Amino acid sequence: MLRTPDGELVVGAAADNLAGVHPDRLERTPKRALGATSPLLLGGTPIDARDAAAAAVMRVIVAEGRLRTGSEPTGCIVTHPVRWAGVRRAALAEAAGRAGLQQVQLVEEPVAAAIHYASEHVDMGARVGVYDLGGGTFDTALLQRTDHGFEVIGVPGGDENIGGEDFDHRLFRYFGSCLSDTDAELWDQLMTSDDRRGSAPRWICWCKLGERKRHSRRTRRRRCSCPSPTATSWSIAASSRR
Secondary structure (H helix, E strand, O other), X not given: OEEOOOOOEEOHHHHHHHHOOOHHHEOOOHHHHOOOOOOEEEOOEEEOHHHHHHHHHHHHHHHHHHHHHOOOOOEEEEEEOOOOOHHHHHHHHHHHHHOOOOEEEEEEHHHHHHXXXXXXXXXXXXXXXXXXXXXXXXXEEEEEEEOOEEEEEEEXXXXXXXXHHHHHHHHHHHHHHHHHHHOHHHHHHHHXXXXXXXXXXXXXXXXXXXXXXXXXXXXXXHHXXXXXXXXXXXXXXXXXXX
């Protein structure tokens, strides 16, 4: 998510494209700020995470609903990490409300993954283990198929502070160590400079790394096929959005 100099909040590819010009206005994992006591700082301006989610993310849902139905949507289904407690769930629902979506159904992300990937392969009463590695969080949960879909049983696991962005950071640091062997002064300037001339190239390198990763994932999907999950009383479903 990025806040432009005009005050507009943009997400996704638009934010990545502007990150090289305005690196100080970018937040790569805004979801982690929902329910936190401190606001997001985008370009030095404090932004309530609920307002940010409403303005930049929920409006995409509203626009898509308007495109598909020809009218203003009044509700939506929003997924969230399985370990989110009441405060963070309430913040997510409030963000949707601030975007004009009054009927909000919250669904745990492992449940959504199981519905999408395993509904046709899991018998009634059977159990399915789900691991969901997303851009900012990692969920694990044991679910059971019921008349109403899937429900979480037992204590869910995972880590709310690890995801694809963290792996990107590790790769970035690795390539940086390779560069520092060739030009240590240049790498030190990229990592420590606070002005735009120094920090912009750093974010350009980061975004280029992300582009190559996405290209690699698309190529792998075109060349590989995965068998449908099959098992007896246990099945495994996996979801990765990065």
